[in-house]
Amino acid sequence: MKAHFFERLRTSVEQMIAIETGELNVAEEYIHTVKIPDVKNLRIAQRLKQQEFAQMLGVSLSLVQSWELNRRIPNGPALKLLIMLERQPQLFETLKAL
Secondary structure, eight states: EEEEEHHHHHHHHHHHHHTTTTTSOOOGGGGGOOOOOHHHHHHHHHOOOOHHHHHHHOOOHHHHHHHTTSSSSSHHHHHHHHHHHHHHHTTHHHHHHH
């Protein structure tokens, strides 16, 4: 690894730690958060078993279980789909039809 890349990485990590410990404040416009959907409540509200929910989303049963136990956090297209389903539950019917 080139020295300047390593130095930038080290500086970024130090800044992250300073932010986490409250030693460094960041302007609100630089803070972006995404609310992670409550996968279990979303599934239960639709009266779906974990396996049915997994098949509907095109993911594995173990992934759904990990989301529900907070061992893993949904990301990428799955996160976007879950957010859409949370905001527009009628989309479940569309997924069931696929």
